[in-house]
Amino acid sequence: MSIDMTTFGAILAMAIVTYFTRIAGLFVADRLVLSGRAKAAFDAIPPAVLIAVIAPTALTTGWAEAIAAAITAFVAFRLPLLATVAVGVVSVVLLRGVL
Template identity: 50%
Template structure:
């Protein structure tokens, strides 16, 4: 919950700080992609995990991400991570 809150507050702070400025389309794209970059930095350490359950959940989620829409991938990832 804390990671989600910080990610959201980071995005919100950027919009508040730049609300009175005219932004180029490129800057708008960067602003919209930044939360995804933060999320990747949270997930990336699991790629080097030595726990087989984490690696299996990661593999299942990556496989789902290549074939399914985002909502289905998230549900499958959460379920895979919750399995013992």
């Protein structure tokens, strides 16, 4: 197996840029003073990214997963994280067995 140096260089460059953008975010975020709407927008980023990752999978894999995702989202407002994860896992297992 031979390694194409152009491809290897491109992958290495992308890895370096990705690493530095993540590190830069940590350094810049500590220096930002946010208030009001900007703080609310930054606080909404983690749940928005989580939904953007989970929703396509939950809604395209089948009815059991979609219903389990809805149950888990409902429970997430009332229970702590570990209990929410447990309810999600149990609900998807049970629904896969039933549906």
